Amino acid sequence: MNRLLASVGWPTRSQAGWAWLGTSPAGREIHAPQGWIVESDFGDVVGFLGNLVLPFDFRGRRLRGATGFSIVVRPEARGAGRRLISAFLNQDGVFTHYTLNANALSAPIYARHRMTPWPEATSGLKLSWIADPVACMSSRLLRAAARLEPQRIVFPERLLTSRLDTPAPLRLPQGVDVVSTFEPNGDYALYWSRLSEEGRLRVDRSPAEISWRFADPDLWRQPLVLGxxxxxxxxxxxxxxxxxxxPLEPAVLEVIDLTALSDEKDGCEILLRALIDNAPRLGAAKTRLPVVSPWLLDRLGETARTARREGGWGHCHARFGAAGPDPELWSPTAWDGDYSVCLRSAPISARSSQAA
Structure with missing residues (x-):
């Protein structure tokens, strides 16, 4: 599988990283497979689709949803993509099958399997705020040059900055601080309890689930959590x-989750603004919000209006079971998808040569 992923320039996983994925609590509850492969007549893996089952909280009920990730099919395995997606959609024990991270090539495939854009109004929207336009333009030129060598899949690491190794101290506005502990009885646990009591449909953000996600052995850097x-x-x-x-892209600060209590109208925008302002101090050339719901967009105010619009091809698709909760109660973020397991961590200097 790693050879297949590397053949299209996607991040691979260590053996420990694949094993960790297999310990997904929600997946083990329903004995879900980690994914499906297609083999050639010679036993080579020529197609792969990962399967990440995530726990949802809905009014005290524990539900499960399945998100597909890293679908790759070699040219000689034409038609295998349809079979892989069919296997994904035929699994039981989940109320929804979805992806929040489809690329422009795979997006049309999901529509043929009766997966519809979700959320409908923002399924093709990504927002970004550029901090270093020179680095972003340099990346475009490097990647354009790389397309002249289509057979090459390994590139030296470029656009590294000293801030990636030695970040400057964060400068946070009043009311914002780093959340570094997730004890079962701590203030974050109280926040999750209040959030879940609101009765909306949410992917689990309990201290136990956060601790499991942050234990990924392939995370070179721990996520930044601001409250x-x-x-x-x-x-x-x-x-x-x-x-x-x-390797030919600059570092990006990817905002994979942004939540607030229903009566908190300003918190999401304040936190996002803090991340945007601190991105250069961490070595990031831009900040990106890769999944946006109408609920969140409404709370980002002027900060959303200053953003650059990315995407446009419809990266979010879902199919809901008839017996599940009302999908309108779900406002997904990137936390609800595969981003926390598929993003390639910005390398630390000691690992840069290995990452290249």
Whole structure:
């Protein structure tokens, strides 16, 4: 599988990383496979689709949803993609099958399997805020040059900055601080309890689930978690990952989660603004919000209006079971998809040569 992923320039996993994925609590509850492969007559893996089952909380009920990730099919295995997606959609024990991270090539395939854009109004929207336009333009030129060598899949690591090794101290506005502990009885646990009591459909963000995600052995850097507090405690939380999708791309601060209590109107925008302002201090050339729901977009105010629009091909698709909760109660973020297991961490200097 790693050879197949590397053949298209996608991040691979260590043996420990694949084993960790197999310990997904929600997946083990329903004995879900980690994915499906297609083999050639010679036993080579020529097609792969990963299967990540995530726990949902809905009014005290524990539900499960399945998100597909890293679908890759070699040219000689034409038609295998349809079979892989059919296998994914035929699995039982989940109320929804979805992807929040389809690329422009795979997006049309999902529509043929009766997966519809979701959320409908924002399924093709990504927002970004550029901090270093020179690095972003240099990346475009490097990748354009790389397309002249289509047979080459290994490139030296470019666009590294000293901040990736030695970040500057964060400068956070009043009311914002780093959330670094997730004890079962701590303030974050209280925030999750209040969030889940609101009765919306949410992917599990409990301390136990966060601890499992952050234990991924292939995370070279721990995610940055910021919280916005009022007198009564946490009212909004953001999770961001410093990623570098390809050796020829600059580092990007990917905002993979942004939530708030229903009566907190400003927290999401305050936290996002703090991440945007601190991105250069961490070595990121831009900040990106890769999954946007109408609920979240409404709370980002002027900060959303200053963003660059990315995407456009429809990267979010879902198919819901008839017996599940009302999909309108779900406002997904990148946390709800495969981003936390598929993003390539920005390398640390000691690992740069290995990552290349």
């Amino acid at each position: 916005f507090r009022r007198d009564r405690g946490l009212t909004s939380v953001a999770i961001a990952v410093l990623a570098k999708g390809h």
